Amino acid sequence: MAAVTTSDPSSSVRILHVFRAPVGGLFRHVSDLARLQAAAGHEVGIVCDSTTGGAQAERALAALAPHLALGVRRLPMRRNPHLSDRTALLAVRDRAAEVGADVLHGHGAKGGVYARIAPSRSPVIRAYTPHGGSYNYRPGSALHRLYMAAEGLLARRTDVFLFESHYVAGCHRTFVGGPERITRIVHNGIGEAEFAPLTPAADRFDLLYVGELREAKGLPFLLDAFARMRAQGRALRLLMVGSGPDEASLRAATVEMGIADAVAFEPAQPIRTVLARGKILVVPSLAESLPYVVLEAAAAAQPLVATDVGGMPEIFGSAADRLVPARDAGALAEAIAAVLDEPSEQREPRFRALSDSVRLRFSLDRMGADVLSGYAAALRARSRNAAPVGAPETA
Secondary structure: OOOOOOOOOOOOOEEEEEOOOOOHHHHHHHHHHHHHHHHOOOEEEEEEEOOOOHHHHHHHHHHHHHHOOOOEEEEOOOOOOOOOHHHHHHHHHHHHHHHOOOEEEEEHHHHHHHHHHOOOOOOOEEEEEOOOHHHHOOOOOHHHHHHHHHHHHHHOOOOEEEEOOHHHHHHHHHHOOOOOOEEEEOOOOEOHHHHOOOOOOOOOEEEEEEOOOOHHHOHHHHHHHHHHHHHOOOOOOEEEEOOOOOHHHHHHHHHHOOOHHHEEEEOOOOHHHHHOOEEEEEEOOOOOOOOHHHHHHHHOOOOEEEEOOOOHHHHHHHHHHHOEOOOOHHHHHHHHHHHHHOOHHHHHHHHHHHHHHHHHHOEHHHHHHHHHHHHHHHHHHHHOOOOOOOOOOOO
């Protein structure tokens, strides 16, 4: 087992990533981190849910396995609080003891709970990356107040926060507050291959949505905007790629709105293949942190329209004034029409400039280095026999 007292970020440590669903952007983030950390000489393992992801998750975990010296442990995890959480907590404790973990890194709300309050038989650093999670609930709602109170309690068990956006870090300061913790802002990073030009498919859809099929992603507003544009005489087609709890109701809505013949639903598939099949990616979310799908589309210079929520302005940078208000189907329709009608000699340089900006600001290597920097700061605090939170360190 690596010595927990080391302050050298290059010293080998044993890292156990704990999260619920092995799907989506959160899993992409963990997978990238695992590869980077293994390449840097650390031993890495995963604890995640056994009931989600299906065959796609199995394939992804199998591909990741060569980088996981500490292996994969899957066990049932519920999205919402449940009596079975106690069993999962004890399983995380036992797995951490089995592999001699130095760092328990929780991702998402449920992973963050398990990693931070699971009993430990030896000192461990407890890191937390929210990925939106609890912070995505609407401020002022009963659930938001409940989860922010829980985050306040869990902060006492957190050695280092690794916020994926300035937005989420700001939410934490505003709604949780409390003593300063060691904090890093670790933007999601993407690799050079994702900046390669796309080869457009022969028969492209006009609009494209990629992600989870649930109302929190703003999909009713997308369908409303799409129906408005169709009613204006625009013969548009929409491709929706993904799965989720609201798929049946969304399909039914397309029938009720008279647009079912113009909307296609397909299961999740590789993002670049999908991007090549659409002219414009639309991200109508009601809440986000720093979504990979937007980073990936921007990197590929894909025209896109997105709502002004969460960390979206951090991705768009100087072009953030083009983001659309959430929950406004009319504004969304106008923004989509503006991109559709924009001359290609103006549209293409604009999205190429966004791609160049993303390349400079969202590096995969920087993401990996910033996470290790956070671990190292927490290890230094522990080595000084300080309280786990230490003196405030921010970056």
